[in-house]
Amino acid sequence: MTRLIVVRLLFGALTLWAVSLVVFAATQALPGDAAQMILGRDATPQRVEALRDQLNLHEPVAVQYLQWLQGILQGDLGTSYSNRMPVDEVLASPVGSSLALMGLAALVATPVALAVGAFSALRRDRAFDHASSLGTLVVASIPEFVVGILLILLLGPGGFDLLPSVYSRVGGPDQWVLPVLTLAFAVAPPIVRMMRATMIEVLESEYVQQARLKGLDERTVLWRHAAPNAIGPVAQVVALQLAWLAGGVVAVEFLFNFPGVGKILMDAIENRDVPLIQAVVLLIAGVYILVNLLADVIGLAANPKVRVANR
Amino acid sequence: MSTPSTAVARSAAARTRRAGLLRGAWGFGRTKLGVVLTGLVVLVAVAGPFVAPYTPTEFVAKPFETGVDGTVFGGDNRGRDVLTRFLWGGWTLLLLAGSAAGIGVVAGAVVGVVAGYQRGWLDDVVMRANDVLLAFPQLIAALLVMSVLGPKVWLIVAVIAVSHMPRVARVVREATRKVIEQDYVKAAEAIGLPRWRIMAVEILPNVTSPLLVELGLRLTYSIGVVAVLGFLGMGLQPPTADWGLMINENRQGMAVQPWAVALPVSAIAVLTIGVNLITDGLSRAAIGIDRGVGK
Numbered sequence A: 001m002t003r004l005i006v007v008r009l010l011f012g013a014l015t016l017w018a019v020s021l022v023v024f025a026a027t028q029a030l031p032g033d034a035a036q037m038i039l040g041r042d043a044t045p046q047r048v049e050a051l052r053d054q055l056n057l058h059e060p061v062a063v064q065y066l067q068w069l070q071g072i073l074q075g076d077l078g079t080s081y082s083n084r085m086p087v088d089e090v091l092a093s094p095v096g097s098s099l100a101l102m103g104l105a106a107l108v109a110t111p112v113a114l115a116v117g118a119f120s121a122l123r124r125d126r127a128f129d130h131a132s133s134l135g136t137l138v139v140a141s142i143p144e145f146v147v148g149i150l151l152i153l154l155l156g157p158g159g160f161d162l163l164p165s166v167y168s169r170v171g172g173p174d175q176w177v178l179p180v181l182t183l184a185f186a187v188a189p190p191i192v193r194m195m196r197a198t199m200i201e202v203l204e205s206e207y208v209q210q211a212r213l214k215g216l217d218e219r220t221v222l223w224r225h226a227a228p229n230a231i232g233p234v235a236q237v238v239a240l241q242l243a244w245l246a247g248g249v250v251a252v253e254f255l256f257n258f259p260g261v262g263k264i265l266m267d268a269i270e271n272r273d274v275p276l277i278q279a280v281v282l283l284i285a286g287v288y289i290l291v292n293l294l295a296d297v298i299g300l301a302a303n304p305k306v307r308v309a310n311r
Numbered sequence B: 001m002s003t004p005s006t007a008v009a010r011s012a013a014a015r016t017r018r019a020g021l022l023r024g025a026w027g028f029g030r031t032k033l034g035v036v037l038t039g040l041v042v043l044v045a046v047a048g049p050f051v052a053p054y055t056p057t058e059f060v061a062k063p064f065e066t067g068v069d070g071t072v073f074g075g076d077n078r079g080r081d082v083l084t085r086f087l088w089g090g091w092t093l094l095l096l097a098g099s100a101a102g103i104g105v106v107a108g109a110v111v112g113v114v115a116g117y118q119r120g121w122l123d124d125v126v127m128r129a130n131d132v133l134l135a136f137p138q139l140i141a142a143l144l145v146m147s148v149l150g151p152k153v154w155l156i157v158a159v160i161a162v163s164h165m166p167r168v169a170r171v172v173r174e175a176t177r178k179v180i181e182q183d184y185v186k187a188a189e190a191i192g193l194p195r196w197r198i199m200a201v202e203i204l205p206n207v208t209s210p211l212l213v214e215l216g217l218r219l220t221y222s223i224g225v226v227a228v229l230g231f232l233g234m235g236l237q238p239p240t241a242d243w244g245l246m247i248n249e250n251r252q253g254m255a256v257q258p259w260a261v262a263l264p265v266s267a268i269a270v271l272t273i274g275v276n277l278i279t280d281g282l283s284r285a286a287i288g289i290d291r292g293v294g295k
Helices: A004-027 A034-039 A043-056 A061-073 A087-122 A127-141 A145-154 A172-204 A206-213 A218-256 A261-271 A274-302 A304-308 B002-026 B031-053 B082-088 B089-120 B118-134 B139-150 B153-179 B185-189 B195-231 B244-253 B258-285
Strands: none
Touching: A004 A061, A004 A274, A004 B118, A004 B139, A043 A274, A043 B002, A043 B258, A087 A127, A087 A172, A087 A274, A087 B185, A127 A172, A127 A261, A127 B139, A145 A172, A145 B244, A145 B258, A172 A218, A206 A218, A218 A261, A218 A274, A218 B139, A218 B195, A261 A274, A261 B139, A274 B139, B002 B031, B002 B195, B002 B258, B031 B082, B031 B089, B031 B195, B031 B258, B082 B089, B082 B244, B082 B258, B089 B118, B089 B153, B089 B244, B118 B153, B139 B195, B153 B195, B185 B195, B195 B244, B195 B258, B244 B258
């Protein structure tokens, strides 16, 4: 199993490298000269030329790529074009906000989704199960920003006017409610469905029947015999949903004007701020790959066949 | 001369199986509901431009004004008729999402069948390349390309189709590997049919069920991505009437003029729900269980 995990890790690193290649190549295709972009339109040709030297823009593209990669590995993400600050300083606070937003969404969505899924499994083919099945299907189909707008129309200033629909510096904690709720709605349905499917499979298994036949009470059967065996696949889906959040957060932050990486990315695209675009895309892809890797490892660890084989 | 006739017989058999799948899916109440919902939105999008009271760029009111004579839902952020722009804004979304899903599924099916049947180094290379493509969240990939090359219509379709391809290929490859264990594929190999014929005539008809389900799934996601690109201002550009763009343009005035946002938002929601209900029916008919999870 250790060998399998090491292979996955190596492959994850390889994928990340390929992604860095794609990101660098894509931003190279952007029109405009980096030195000119940094100094602005009214810079003297001499200053532009000097900065071109400093940024190694005369070197071949391959050399530029290697220098860029080396910089990133040493934690130097370059300088933002638009406000001339180091990219890592620009990103520090938005990354924190986005992580807090994603974390809150996961904290809200996961327990509720697990409870609904497990309850549907116990009430299989009854009214609650049908309702939750149709409900998850409907919520899962709607794009997340549409869910957000529907929530705003319902609860925001135009509707019942319970919650603010736009994030502002001076606002209270209630401005977090709608973004968190939107993301929670986006990640919950697959978790509900997986929890239900796994619980049904486990509840029908022979060891659960055996436990019931022994005369154990239903509570012990559920918590001691059924639940531990349902955790593996469900944990994997939860991890996959967290990975999805890394990309899904962009539109939701844009909608609520939430100061996170998604909004930074949209601003950077607007300003053609290449180092910032590179850094944010790499960051999101990196988190995505890492969490997917985590899901893989959880899946492996939860599979007894793999766990026991070639120990 | 037995080959053409067996091929005909087989494709006839495939046709009845496909009809069976569709009939099986129709048996579920939610599929019927899905068809009704989807049909409703498609009708609005296709017939809309013909019944719209104004042209999409005509000014009929003050910005965000409601209750204007001669309009039903008032004016949008520039004072153009909301109803007209709503009726005009759907067909672009349907066309872009439909072609992106179609191209992506066809490309993914070809890659999946070839990789699953040829195996060996080709399979390895294709699947590793797939994993790299999968490492990008769909929306981030689209945003990166749009920001570099500029929002162009063909580019929107191409980016979404390419991001669908590895996801479809993975599913089709799995299905193919099950099919090639069957006796009729081995029999075809023993007769000496060329490999491309085996793939086209023996394997492809037998992976149509997962393929149809994938088409539905990819269509739902395509609609979502096209709409969200428009919403982020990175899709179709003004002054096009487009549901996603309409939401972006009018969201500032949501509190005073909710219709300009509510109409396109409800249409997108109803459309995605409808398509997903059909997909769910198809997948239930195809495998008899809930379809998989994950976005």
